[in-house]
Amino acid sequence: xxxxxxxxxxxxxxxxxxxxxxxxxxxxxxxxxxxxxxxxxxxxxxxxxxxxxxxxxxxxxxxxxxxxxxxxxxxxxxxxxxxxxxxxxxxxxxxxxxxxxxxxxxxxxxxxxxxxxxxxxxxx
Numbered sequence: 001x002x003x004x005x006x007x008x009x010x011x012x013x014x015x016x017x018x019x020x021x022x023x024x025x026x027x028x029x030x031x032x033x034x035x036x037x038x039x040x041x042x043x044x045x046x047x048x049x050x051x052x053x054x055x056x057x058x059x060x061x062x063x064x065x066x067x068x069x070x071x072x073x074x075x076x077x078x079x080x081x082x083x084x085x086x087x088x089x090x091x092x093x094x095x096x097x098x099x100x101x102x103x104x105x106x107x108x109x110x111x112x113x114x115x116x117x118x119x120x121x122x123x124x
């Protein structure tokens with residue numbers, strides 16, 4: 001088996017697409033519509049080739065459920081040249097700080113922020 005991508009539910013596809021493209025440099029590979037009216041976008045990191053699928057479901061979709069941030073997803077890790085600088089940039093762009101090395105339970109050199117839907121992103 002080969003891990004090809006992972007998908008996350010988002011509440012606003014356009015907002016999340018903008019967030020991941022502008023802040024992480026992910027490129028859109030393809031997008032589509034689901035039979036029940038949902039939409040998806042597959043993104044890829046040009047250096048690591050890792051893929052992230054953003055999935056949006058309308059309220060009447062059989063897959064729509066109350067959104068619980070981080071449900072079934074712990075975090076997504078991004079390796080960067082300067083974690084502190086990347087953290088500051090993300091916070092300035094509207095990401096919510098989640099955990100820093102300075103926090104009681106923090107880890108040296110690792111920062112966490114929340115994306116627009118509350119999913120944790122690890123910056124290391």
